[in-house]
Amino acid sequence: MNRNNLAIKTKIIEAAFKVSESKGPKFTMNDLAKELGMSKKTIYTVFEDKESLFNAMVDYFFDSVKAGENQLLKKEADLPIDVRFKHILGVLPEISLDVNYTELYTVRTKYPKVYDRIQSRLESGWELTLSLLDEGMETGVFRPVDKxxxxxTFEAAIERFLMGDELAKSQLNYGQVLTELVDMMVDGIKVQK
Incomplete structure (x- = not known):
């Protein structure tokens, strides 16, 4: 894909996240075209359908998480391991901070392949995170736990928040829930002094 096509693809994905802020995954391609000031026909030259757009959004989200983790690792190398571990587990891409996650559970039934992709991405790419867990256990900051x-446990909780309807029923947003989960998980394995 050439640079111009990649720029257009990225612009469409980022606009889809923006439209998701207010409409969740129920946004229409008309909503997206309006946000972009672009014709639906142009959007469909990049993404054949809404499902392929959702798959691209999933990849963009998780690729951004991994990029954020790598940046944090470089930037925060001098911080205590428990702080770095919390930050790595709690990375949320800036593009997704205001996304309405409360309706994401509807993706599971309407777009099962997108749901499978979310699940697959949640379950992969743990090498960096688990290496920090190892470091914490080796240095005595974390008690020994089965990695x-x-x-x-972390994957199951995230999946439940994303694909269950609990967020829709509560007054919490995904960022708040993620922070609380990370605090519980990391503080739960910290050696108490």
Missing amino acids: LMFQL
């Missing part, structure tokens, strides 16, 4: 159990 797979930690990962599965």
Whole structure:
């Protein structure tokens, strides 16, 4: 994909996140075209349908999380391991901070392949995170825990928040819930002095 096509694709994805702030995943391609000031026909030259756009949004989100993790690791190398670990687990891409996650659970039934992609991305790319968990255990900051159990517990909670309807029923947003989850998980494995 050439640079111009990549720029257009990124612009469409970022606009889709913006439209999702108010409408959740129920936004229409007309809503997106209006936000972009672009014809639907142009959008459909980049994304064949809404499902392919959602898949691109999932990849953009998780790729942004990984990029954020790598930036944090470089920037925060001197911080205590428990602080770095919390920050890595709590990375949220700026583009998604205002997204309305309360309706995301509807994706599971309407777009099962997108749901599968979200699940796949949640379950992969844990190497950096688990290396920090190892470092915390080796230095005595964290008590010994089964890494797979930690990962599965975190994944299950995130999946439930994203794909259950609990956020829609509560007054909390995804960022607040993620912060609370990270605090519980990390503080739960910290060695108490």
